[in-house]
Amino acid sequence: MQALILAGGKGTRLRPLTVYTPKPIVPICNRPFLLYQIDTLRRAGVTDITLSLSYQPEKIEQQLGDGSDFGVKLKYTVEPQPMGTAGAYKFAEDLIREPTVVFNGDILTDLDLKTVIRQHKERKATATIVLNPVEDPSMYGVVETDDDGRVLRFLEKPKPEETACRNINAGTYVLEPGVLDLIPTGENHSFEYGLFPKLLEKGEAFFAHIPPRTYWLDIGTPARYLQAHHDLLANRVTRFHLKDRRGNFDSATHSDIDDLSIVADECTLKPGVVIVNSVLGKGCYIEERARIENSVIWSHTRVGTAARVRDAIIGRGCHIGRSTLVGPGAILGDKTSLTDYAKTCA
Ligand code: GDD
Ligand code: MG
Numbered sequence: 001m002q003a004l005i006l007a008g009g010k011g012t013r014l015r016p017l018t019v020y021t022p023k024p025i026v027p028i029c030n031r032p033f034l035l036y037q038i039d040t041l042r043r044a045g046v047t048d049i050t051l052s053l054s055y056q057p058e059k060i061e062q063q064l065g066d067g068s069d070f071g072v073k074l075k076y077t078v079e080p081q082p083m084g085t086a087g088a089y090k091f092a093e094d095l096i097r098e099p100t101v102v103f104n105g106d107i108l109t110d111l112d113l114k115t116v117i118r119q120h121k122e123r124k125a126t127a128t129i130v131l132n133p134v135e136d137p138s139m140y141g142v143v144e145t146d147d148d149g150r151v152l153r154f155l156e157k158p159k160p161e162e163t164a165c166r167n168i169n170a171g172t173y174v175l176e177p178g179v180l181d182l183i184p185t186g187e188n189h190s191f192e193y194g195l196f197p198k199l200l201e202k203g204e205a206f207f208a209h210i211p212p213r214t215y216w217l218d219i220g221t222p223a224r225y226l227q228a229h230h231d232l233l234a235n236r237v238t239r240f241h242l243k244d245r246r247g248n249f250d251s252a253t254h255s256d257i258d259d260l261s262i263v264a265d266e267c268t269l270k271p272g273v274v275i276v277n278s279v280l281g282k283g284c285y286i287e288e289r290a291r292i293e294n295s296v297i298w299s300h301t302r303v304g305t306a307a308r309v310r311d312a313i314i315g316r317g318c319h320i321g322r323s324t325l326v327g328p329g330a331i332l333g334d335k336t337s338l339t340d341y342a343k344t345c346a
Helices: 032-044 058-066 084-090 111-124 177-182 190-201 224-234
Strands: 002-007 049-052 072-076 100-104 107-109 128-133 141-146 151-156 167-175 206-209 217-218 273-277 292-294 308-310
Touching: 002 032, 002 058, 032 049, 032 100, 032 107, 049 058, 049 217, 058 072, 084 100, 084 190, 084 224, 100 111, 107 167, 111 128, 111 167, 111 206, 128 141, 128 224, 151 190, 151 206, 177 190, 190 206, 206 224, 217 224
Parallel strands: 002 049, 002 100, 049 072, 128 206, 273 292, 292 308
Antiparallel strands: 100 167, 107 217, 128 167, 141 151, 141 167
16 A cells, blocks of 8 residues: 655645745644654555645655655655646656555544555445545535445535535545546646546445544644644644653743643743743744743744733744734734734734
């Protein structure tokens, strides 16, 4: 079994965070996101992994290298321009010899992938798609199935009147290499609008896998990016237990960091600082009496005296002035500078 991770999207919904950092390596609890997916694959014994890139590929290669630091073998394909999800799989054809696990590169999950692969083999499926139940499926692909788990219909981003089904495409597939023949060469093509409807039309063995009690989140919007942190901090994502929440940093005796928060190496926390349910990247400098709550701050950002940061995301190398109020929903890109007393909310 091999794997292909689709990691070529532009991450537009995560802007400004993705202006300098492509979505696949945005830090989640201070680790590049793709490492969570790589862990899931390695645990299921899949170590031959191709990353399918298009947007800022060199930054991703630079961070992950040949994969040896993470116990896997990484290869890369880089599309000259985005080829779509199925087009990206076709573009990697020369590297694909075996059945392949395909991941959307923006899903945080504690899926038991071994069981998915086993079920795919037992059913002799051509394609297996993992499903996840959600309340509002309008932003996803809806997958209708029969009682045996055969896929009956696939509807990408449906309107409410189009289906009552709440099971969505979780962005994890197992595909037999034969399906490559159904994808045109050198064209933009998608799984969602192209290959999946074609598999149904041809009556191929296209099955769904519905895992029991599984954490699942597409991290592709700021609200969900923040949610992923809160879920990991609260240990709601089983199989990913955070160790070492405390790096090697300087902290005044009169600062207060709750048990949930992560503070990375080389940070400085001055007296009276309060950190609650938050993540600080490497080398942040937090001045007297600043309070940071339910927030994520990337590396080398400075937060001024008595500033308050709540439910916000702050990028790398920012300067947040004294007595500022950075409020719910604020997303500040790398190198943002806020003057003293600035407010991003009432
Ligand atoms: N290499 C490459 N080339 N990767 C791509 C391309 C491309 O042209 N287009 C998208 N991707 C990658 C993105 O980087 C992302 O990891 C993944 O494919 C899915 O793209 P998104 O843009 O995040 O799609 P979505 O979230 O709107 O919808 C998809 O995911 C949902 C689950 O989160 C669909 O697959 C839905 O059916 C699904 O429910
Ligand atoms: Mg997505």
